[in-house]
Amino acid sequence: MTRKVLVIGLGLIGGSIALALQKAPETKIIGYDMDSQTREHAKTLHIVDEIVTDPMQAAADVDVIIFGTPVNATLDWMEQLKSWPLKKKVLVTDTGSTKKSIMQKAGELRELGITFIGGHPMAGSHKSGVLAAKAHLFENAYYMLTPLAGEEIIHMAQLESLLKYTHAKVVSVSASEHDHMTAVVSHFPHIIAASLVHQLGGENGEYPMTRSLAAGGFRDVTRIASSNPVLWRDITLQNREELITQLEDWEAEMGRVKQLLLQGDAHEIEAYFAVAKDLRDELPISAGAIFTSFDLYVDVPDYPGVISEVTGILADEAISITNLRIVESREDVFGVLVISLQSEHDRERAAKCIAKRAHFETYIS
Template identity: 35%
Template sequence: MEINSVSIIGLGLIGGSLTKALKERLNITEIKAVDLNKQSINQALAEGYITKGYTEINEDIYDSDLIFLCTPVKNAIEYINKLSSKVRDNCIITDVASTKCEIVNFINSMDNPPRFIGGHPMAGTEKSGFASSLSHLFENAYYILTPTIGTKEEDIDVMVNIIKRIGGIPIITDAEEHDFVTAAISHVPHIIASTLVNLVGKLDYPDGKMQTLAAGGFKDITRIASSSPELWENVVLSNKQKIRGVLEAFVETLNEFKKYMDDDNAKSINRYFRTAKELRDSLPDNRKGLLISAHEIIVDVVDKPGIIGEIASILGNNGVNIKNINVSNSREFEQGCLRITLPDSDSVKNAVTLLSDRGYKVYKI
């Protein structure tokens, strides 16, 4: 099936990045967009990424070969109700939501379901909106596809081809498995990170000593707690059954560890940490996952005048952009004192090489 006309509903980070990737990498000549934010529409038009822009769906959107729903699940379902009886018979509809059961079950319950295939690109940044979108966002990122009863074999072929051409890695699975996996590796970790931060707020001394010392490793493991509360409210409510099951398993595992401590069971405590270390060390570091990478390095330096400027000059003179640079005051488990935040993984590789070649000890986080 040839794709000539694409509509993007929702020009946020993912929708905007898809728009740019489709334009630049597939050379799609007709890309239409719908977004309530007129500023995003106007920017996409001005930059030449879309041919038409609207604040609501209309006949022009119905006349598309492929429609991406880049909205929360609840909104996507509302759009499907509006689109299903009005789009072309050969139009493929897909979404990008991070939970799949709710929308797939809805499609499967319809009397006359559209040619819908669920999608979930496992990519993102800490920023949002069309202004932050990137055409290379999906490079080396897994892109999950979850077929429905309305999906035809050729629809899967079309989506797999598109995903590969925008740099992603397509994986086909069912919605139940997808939501269980994402509950374990993304949704519950966000809950745990938020719980740790709230715990510090609850247990802290009146002078805020815990918050003062809560830097370094604590900020690393709780970084994802800074994500959008509204986004995670929607995610949790749309995947609460799977999340509940994973949380119960988490609590059970914590209780097992508590028993190890109560019994002074040194062997089991050591095994607990060792198996976690071995599994953590075996995880691939050349693929994007659901949790956004930090893109940070730690540099072991001596505190002397001009040292920060020296390192900044080395990186800047070689085209490496620094997003943030600061001295880590709480670094009990870190191997250096200068923490540098960079924009992407390529910048991390370049920075490590440049600084290591000049004799600095550099560690990737």
């Protein structure tokens, strides 16, 4: 018997899930998006097996419903779901980046006999929209599930058996745990990155050259500040309680740093940076909460054709490059040439072949 999956919202995340789940045996992927052009692209690119224009009608005959929409839109869809004709054992999930409000609404669905398990695939891309969808987007990334308390094991097993085709690391946590952890490692860093850029903006009048110097390490540190402002407006509002706590902790930490500077104790200041270095160096390199483009730093000599030499090596090995840039300010960056690749596997291959054929040093920052 064919399992039918309806994906509502065919942007980067929804489209990528649809592509990944096409690998599941005896599974038909049905797609819907409010944007007609997105529906047309999804149909043309075979991102789904079938496109529908009436999600309510389609939902009546599916086994799984996945909302690939932003949190606020998902909440609206969940409210509509209450009046939809659904299969008795339908399983519903989402992909939203905050979970408390979603799971509160899920409690209302449970009272109506609808099984809802929250989900958040922690992967992304520098591109957005259905045209950027990739079947391998979630490989080795964490896929967080946030079931309601007392959720039946069989329902969790059903969802996990489907999500295994994303090749993500599926883990289960509570909604409150999810929102706290993502606040620490994703949401709050976005606020800090934005604040650093704002502080740089204040330098333009008196020290205009500061902006040019920011092309190096500063640009890397604040990369996430280039994220979609509307998306981060919503995330900030949805997780504001956790973020207020993080800001209070940050203020306390900055107070500690200020005291170190006022005291001027060289040993204590060095120890502060040493502890931070050790903790940072212990962090895993694999995919985490913030999108990474798998950058490889290559320390190349300055002679004509050197960049073509490097890209030629990668072309010979059929390794795709998503971005390429030269870092001119090198005070705290290992290499002058930064190559962005699609996966950890591609980065490892690139590092090996560049070191072997060109004898250039490569680093992962």
